[in-house]
Amino acid sequence: MLKAEQVTKRFGGNTAVNAVDFTINEGEITAIIGPNGAGKTTFFNLICGYFQPTSGRLTFEGQDVTRKRSHQMAKLGVARTFQTTKLFEQATVLDNLIVGHRLRTKSGLWDAVMRTRRYKKEEHKCREKALQVLDLVGVLPLADRPVASISQEAQKRVAIALALATDPKLILLDEPAAGINADETSGLADLILKLKSSGYTVCIIEHKMQMIMKLADRIMVLNQGAKIAEGTPQEISQNETVIEAYLGGAYHA
Numbered sequence: 001m002l003k004a005e006q007v008t009k010r011f012g013g014n015t016a017v018n019a020v021d022f023t024i025n026e027g028e029i030t031a032i033i034g035p036n037g038a039g040k041t042t043f044f045n046l047i048c049g050y051f052q053p054t055s056g057r058l059t060f061e062g063q064d065v066t067r068k069r070s071h072q073m074a075k076l077g078v079a080r081t082f083q084t085t086k087l088f089e090q091a092t093v094l095d096n097l098i099v100g101h102r103l104r105t106k107s108g109l110w111d112a113v114m115r116t117r118r119y120k121k122e123e124h125k126c127r128e129k130a131l132q133v134l135d136l137v138g139v140l141p142l143a144d145r146p147v148a149s150i151s152q153e154a155q156k157r158v159a160i161a162l163a164l165a166t167d168p169k170l171i172l173l174d175e176p177a178a179g180i181n182a183d184e185t186s187g188l189a190d191l192i193l194k195l196k197s198s199g200y201t202v203c204i205i206e207h208k209m210q211m212i213m214k215l216a217d218r219i220m221v222l223n224q225g226a227k228i229a230e231g232t233p234q235e236i237s238q239n240e241t242v243i244e245a246y247l248g249g250a251y252h253a
């Protein structure tokens, strides 16, 4: 579905991503792991068009997308989640979804002020879509609650719903389980498996190794910008280079 060939991103003299070859297969859960500063987030930002590579090539469903911007990648079907801090805390869960979706639909200010037929039709569609994705991520009963009043885990589900509202084929999850407890993490892992069984392709950055080992079909390991390994969870957990660079004693303990 998505292919990176020799993708490199430099910031001044710092090579954040260094000649990475990588494939995301349709229908799979692919994970990117690696120590802090390894280049994981930068790689995500390259895939979804927030950054353009310094060199190398990206293709999505056979189309060259190396120079595409984020709104173009969103249209092609690539969405990423943001940290929950990007939610409007005082607004309700549903309004967060509607505003997020409206930012991506077609009506302009004129339509909104005049409440044209197009605007009303889009508004209705946004609302329907919002309710549908809130149901999918399991927070529909919280739709009318202000975001500030719901749990961290529920907020993380809302952040995922926000990405799903754009109807992506590929969804990129950036540390979805950061800062939540073990029970909540397991609930979130179930949701990610549900996304896969609903037909989404998932790529995930996560530090919680147990979760990744359970979820991922394939894992890529980055270290200092370079890919040092790629394989199934079992292959990765036995890979000497990975154990040395990242997993260390902590994983085996």
Ligand SMILES: Nc1ncnc2c1ncn2[C@@H]1O[C@H](COP(=O)(O)OP(=O)(O)OP(=O)(O)O)[C@@H](O)[C@H]1O
Residues within 6 Å of the ligand: 011, 014, 015, 016, 034, 035, 036, 037, 038, 039, 040, 041, 042, 043
């Ligand atoms: N916008 C930027 N401008 C300059 N340097 C950047 C920028 N974004 C990232 N970097 C640098 O690129 C390198 C890789 O950072 P990146 O955030 O991609 O790593 P990461 O693996 O996601 O780390 P973490 O797990 O801590 O989030 C770091 O040295 C970082 O300082």
